[in-house]
Amino acid sequence: MKEIVNCVAYADGIRVADVNLSDVGNYLDKKNQFVWIGLYEPSEDTLDMVQAHFQLHELAVEDAHTAHQRPKLEQYGNSIFVVLRTAQMNQEHHAEFGETHFFVGDNFIVVVRHGSSIPYTEVRTRCESTPEHLRNGQGFVLYAVMDFIVDRYFPVVHELEQELEAIETKIFKEKPTRETTEKIYDLKRELLEVKRAVSPLVDICNRLMRFDIKCISEDTRPYFRDVYDHVIRINEMVDNTRELLNSAMEANFSLLSIAQSDVSKKFAGWAAIIAVPTMIAGFYGMNFKFMPELQWHYSYFVVVSVTLAICITLYYFFRKSGWL
Amino acid sequence: MKEIVNCVAYADGIRVADVNLSDVGNYLDKKNQFVWIGLYEPSEDTLDMVQAHFQLHELAVEDAHTAHQRPKLEQYGNSIFVVLRTAQMNQEHHAEFGETHFFVGDNFIVVVRHGSSIPYTEVRTRCESTPEHLRNGQGFVLYAVMDFIVDRYFPVVHELEQELEAIETKIFKEKPTRETTEKIYDLKRELLEVKRAVSPLVDICNRLMRFDIKCISEDTRPYFRDVYDHVIRINEMVDNTRELLNSAMEANFSLLSIAQSDVSKKFAGWAAIIAVPTMIAGFYGMNFKFMPELQWHYSYFVVVSVTLAICITLYYFFRKSGWL
Amino acid sequence: MKEIVNCVAYADGIRVADVNLSDVGNYLDKKNQFVWIGLYEPSEDTLDMVQAHFQLHELAVEDAHTAHQRPKLEQYGNSIFVVLRTAQMNQEHHAEFGETHFFVGDNFIVVVRHGSSIPYTEVRTRCESTPEHLRNGQGFVLYAVMDFIVDRYFPVVHELEQELEAIETKIFKEKPTRETTEKIYDLKRELLEVKRAVSPLVDICNRLMRFDIKCISEDTRPYFRDVYDHVIRINEMVDNTRELLNSAMEANFSLLSIAQSDVSKKFAGWAAIIAVPTMIAGFYGMNFKFMPELQWHYSYFVVVSVTLAICITLYYFFRKSGWL
Amino acid sequence: MKEIVNCVAYADGIRVADVNLSDVGNYLDKKNQFVWIGLYEPSEDTLDMVQAHFQLHELAVEDAHTAHQRPKLEQYGNSIFVVLRTAQMNQEHHAEFGETHFFVGDNFIVVVRHGSSIPYTEVRTRCESTPEHLRNGQGFVLYAVMDFIVDRYFPVVHELEQELEAIETKIFKEKPTRETTEKIYDLKRELLEVKRAVSPLVDICNRLMRFDIKCISEDTRPYFRDVYDHVIRINEMVDNTRELLNSAMEANFSLLSIAQSDVSKKFAGWAAIIAVPTMIAGFYGMNFKFMPELQWHYSYFVVVSVTLAICITLYYFFRKSGWL
């Protein structure tokens, strides 16, 4: 995959030209015009060139170079630097995270992707198809890509919710196993990661829709409220799943305790049923010279019958009291 | 059920005319007049017509089209867009949620219902019977419907409180079972859902009664304080139930532990009572040539009596120490 | 008990006249004069008359009519409406709650009692005995009654603290029982109820002592700080008791676990002491033709002695390791 | 101990005269002069005299009369009223609390001690030895005594930390006992008490160092930051200890569970080792006429040897799998 995915100039919301990165300067002075550059894990040279063109702050560029930032919005003079985490489910059904950084200034937006994430060509196509919106400039592009990124979280969270349901079934319908416990732990870990990726977005969207950030036109602000809304919903879904997961774990615990009790009762019941004939048999195995019963003709059959009767009685008694 | 449930114009709080949706424009200019439109899961066409008449914001209309929004209040210029969740108990005693969206502007209110919810004809009738209040315009209608929706939560929460009481009875008066644990989990899930539906209302009511929202006349604001009050109470009831449910679960846990201990003690007690005669019997089953007791005439009776005495003593001892 | 408990006019802090409710209008215009009306579960007619005299807001009067409000302070124009919950211990040592509502305006205070609560004649007497304070008007009366209500919470909370101590004794000095668990649960429930009744008072007092509420003279404000202080203390006592109760429950849990372990150990110890002679006896009960020991003269005594020695050794061994 | 411990006038930070309480009025008008009065559980008369001299607010004096206030700072016109709780370890190693109240005005500070607490003569001596500081007036005295009181909390908290360490040793190095559980509970209770005494000080110091309290000169404010710092540290130490205590309790719980499991395993292991020979012996105790082995000459020795071999094998097997 090439480093510079795209570098296009727009005027009045309409694509004007595919620009070479080194010629970008020609498109920065005109009104109603802006440049949208898409980069993928750019080299230091490329970033230096971008920095030179747009006068980006050294610290922001440093951050853009390495992944593993946390989501944030930083204002440097007239331009802003935004870091977002992207998420998608991989084939082993684990959430996989990437990063996208944005430099947004008066007439440019630079989108830098890191790690596993879908390219934003789809977003670009969709934006170009609604010039009446794209006319709002780089602010609208920022919205469009953020919206795209945030929407990608819904399938991830839905899959985590389904994992919770699978765990619920395991706990309430099947037997508690070590695997269930490990799955609960893994789900918790994944929820934490999604939470960490999404929750800083609440603050970021808030600032984008409330405060006076010059490079974002006023008409674009309500759109960030839309992103904000989605972020809040994802956050809520994650919190919900976490809370239910905790309850599920406690339920699991109660059920383990009941299961343990059931084992004890079953064992106690059968132990009693076996212990009684053993005791009786032992009794008539004593070697006393004078044990009158031993001499009687039917005593063996009587003893066997009585013992059997006791065992059967015990069995029904335990059955009734729920021990067996 | 038809899409456009109602479309009525009011002047000075009195019903003026049933209007056709396409003629609504004629009723929007006059002072002290407003239009109240009731829709049920409207088609895209209908919504587009409504949007055109009242100049609603594209994003709000998009939201109104699909259910599964979270409760919120959004201001677009002079009009506001409100999303509420409605609740009712279905026949399987589970809370069932619907959604109602409101567009409120200078001289109109559009109420859009989604999913299972009672129609608001009752509210309309009640409003029309008090023209002195309805004169306050679309703000009062918003209040009336919100009040109606929020009041519907009380029976739902009462039923959840009764479920908690049923669980308490199960835990403290009867035996702990797997079903109790599952019921606790289900109740938790339902409480979470109600909480999620109601808690954003605190903030919504706060904004309606405090901030300067033009399309709501000042005289109407204290009424939203009333709704606010109900919302706070429902919230408190839910929180209370949740906290008690947690305590009930912990109590359940303690009782399970005590029950387990009781099983162990009972088992240990009976095991001892059976083990002693078994041991004694085994003893006199030994085949030593010289065991003087075996030859004595009454030793069998003596041994049986002594064994019996020991068993009875053990029984009373265990009884007294609470093991049996 | 009659509906209108009292209706008295005061001037410069001195009781002027017992007024008939319908003549109250005559006493509302003069300066330094105010009317203090005490009602008990008033009928709709009475409340309507009061509303007419003092121009109370419809919503407040509606609230005053039914009990089961949560504590709150609402401002309607120049007058305020306050709802408090009163508490007292009944004879079964359970907290019992009532409600008192206040309408306070420029020259009147209406006190409406609901449910079980002591009448405020005592407060009236005390107020009348300090005209230099009562001169401050209806604000001081509000303080005096609130102070009286809040002070009633102290004995309630003290009794709950004593219940906690009783539970502590049960847990640490006696045996854990099902009753202890149920008592813990009940105490939690009562603490929650007290908390719910008292905690909104923090905010109410705060507003009474900080904000500009006209019908309360400035000199009276420091007095509400006093009430605030008591409320904070009750709140703290409740929180404290709750936290200790939680710790007590956890301690109970640990002790249950230790007790369970003790049962297991005791059982295991005695099982071993009985199992060994049973095994030995079984051994010499074998019917092999050639078992030389069986023929020896003293072998029986030797075996008995050795067995006994083993049992005694085991007993001391288990004793020492704390299993018996 | 006498009621009026001290009553001294200072000018420019230097002790001027020991004053009789009734003559205090003579020292209140001059600039750069202030009076520092120390009282111990004063009678109503004394407090009345103090109140008259310094025009203290009735409610503050009422509070100063009885102990059992919670720490607070209240402003009455130009003077402030401060309540602090003092702490020290008594000989049974339990935290013991006293109270000290302060009235601070334009040219006076009255320090009222209640309950067990060291007198502040040491503080007075130290203050008098640095007139350059004492020149700052009553504000500096307030700081000096507060600092002294707060510093007394450190040894208390250190002792509680040592108790935690003792509990840790008990849990991880020795056996879990009922005493440990009770000690954990007691430590929790003491930590709660210290927390309650110290945490309101954060707010008090904050107000003393930030807000415009006239009777405290500006130069003195940074000193309260110092007290603030100590309070924060004590708070942190208490929170830390509480959190570790909770973890210790959970660890205790896990270890109890492991111990319980160990008992079960040990029991199961030995039960198996005893059950096998018992079963074999029982077998050869059967009275069938035709059991060829019984007649063979060495079968007894063979059976004994085989049984022994089985037992030894079992023993090593259980040993290896950690059951014995």
Added chain:
Amino acid sequence: MKEIVNCVAYADGIRVADVNLSDVGNYLDKKNQFVWIGLYEPSEDTLDMVQAHFQLHELAVEDAHTAHQRPKLEQYGNSIFVVLRTAQMNQEHHAEFGETHFFVGDNFIVVVRHGSSIPYTEVRTRCESTPEHLRNGQGFVLYAVMDFIVDRYFPVVHELEQELEAIETKIFKEKPTRETTEKIYDLKRELLEVKRAVSPLVDICNRLMRFDIKCISEDTRPYFRDVYDHVIRINEMVDNTRELLNSAMEANFSLLSIAQSDVSKKFAGWAAIIAVPTMIAGFYGMNFKFMPELQWHYSYFVVVSVTLAICITLYYFFRKSGWL
């Protein structure tokens, strides 16, 4: 290690001279010049000299003298006093903490190290190599050292994360042991310590990057945002690890409970398999005169076979139901 590690004057970001502490006064008046002094556990004399030169506040110097401060930023007139905690892993893989204090004024920065911490010569070298940054003065030096200190926390936290992973492996792949429980407790303690050292930095950085602190030039402020960012990340990592550790502990608990249940089941299964032949053997050990089976020729073999068959059946039955 000597007390005064370094004392250098800089002009326009370039090293001008190594200064003797007593001559420092000569370098304090010129513009664009500042002095950077590095001390290591300085004696009281040295600190007094420093205090005299830079007019430091008495309370700050007192603090700088003793270690065991908590991280804080205090403003005294034009200069600030900052306390940070440094961390590094020692050879026993335990986090070890030191302290560094800073006095920053208009043209000086004094860095005082306490306890185990790497010297800041590396930072000095790096700063001197970028005079364009060092030109920003003492504020930049403060940033550089803080950044260095904060970066040192990453390896510490990484090691703690690895310990968590080791614990996870122990819990899910191996057997639960007392050592695991103790390790969990120790890790919790270390996380708490790191948290305590790092979390006050959020507030410190916030103030350094937001508020108007004169001795820090405006250009330097964005740099503190960078430190802030790192601090937030470390905080998040610690919180994350703590939360996962809690979940791991709960998982451990569930697994202990399952393990305990497994022991019970295994024991119950084998007990049954042994108890049945014991009972049968006991039965045919009875001494009744008339037990026809005893006389039959093959009955012994039949009984043995039947018993064996029962045992094998039981074994497979238990195997199938997961008890063995």
